[in-house]
Amino acid sequence: MDVYEAIRTILAVRQYQDKPIPDDAVRRIVEAGRLTASASNKQPWHFIVVQERETLRRLGAIARSGAYTAQAPLAVVVAVEQTPFGVSDGSLAIHAMMLTAWAEGIGSNWVGFAGRLAEVNGLLGIPDQLAVLAILPFGYPATPVGRGKKNRKPLADVASRERFGHPLA
Ligand SMILES: Cc1cc2nc3c(=O)[nH]c(=O)nc-3n(C[C@H](O)[C@H](O)[C@H](O)COP(=O)(O)O)c2cc1C
Numbered sequence: 001m002d003v004y005e006a007i008r009t010i011l012a013v014r015q016y017q018d019k020p021i022p023d024d025a026v027r028r029i030v031e032a033g034r035l036t037a038s039a040s041n042k043q044p045w046h047f048i049v050v051q052e053r054e055t056l057r058r059l060g061a062i063a064r065s066g067a068y069t070a071q072a073p074l075a076v077v078v079a080v081e082q083t084p085f086g087v088s089d090g091s092l093a094i095h096a097m098m099l100t101a102w103a104e105g106i107g108s109n110w111v112g113f114a115g116r117l118a119e120v121n122g123l124l125g126i127p128d129q130l131a132v133l134a135i136l137p138f139g140y141p142a143t144p145v146g147r148g149k150k151n152r153k154p155l156a157d158v159a160s161r162e163r164f165g166h167p168l169a
Pocket residue numbers: 010011012013014065066109110111112113114150151
């Protein structure tokens with residue numbers, strides 16, 4: 001799958017098959033995060049691979065907007081330094097990991113913000129200077145996903161040619 005095709009078709013996946021993700025795929029997902037660009041190449045992140053069922057359950061209990069994490073075979077917790085670029089750098093790494101997984105038929109989603117994510121620090125022993133930006137549950141989709149069927153604003157509403165307000169046709 002080329003990059004545009006992955007971006008065109010990726011959708012949030014919140015239900016997963018009870019099927020483990022092969023170790024080499026897990027490695028590629030985390031490598032995609034590690035290899036991502038960051039401001040001044042600071043790489044202000046840490047990725048924690050979680051595959052133990054009890055820990056996945058506890059993550060699902062903490063994440064109010066991502067209880068389904070409990071059913072996933074894998075989650076990657078992304079923690080970032082609390083510096084001006086931590087969130088933007090971490091977000092880029094998150095997208096790289098999600099797209100890498102998607103290209104292999106593995107769905108995922110961004111779980112964050114609405115939960116008590118600081119509790120994840122305690123659960124996983126993450127130092128206080130790192131803030132949990134997201135929990136990313138990964139798994140093979142439980143139901144066929146409507147690849148590319150996206151509910152998005154039309155291009156002309158979000159993009160202009162040359163000057164703001166001249167819709168890109
Ligand atoms: C920054 C960010 C935070 C998100 N937080 C959550 C979340 O906490 N729980 C959840 O189920 N989905 C979350 N999502 C997923 C979005 O709801 C989803 O990407 C959006 O509705 C588009 O879905 P689609 O790509 O399947 O069309 C988040 C997405 C982003 C980019």
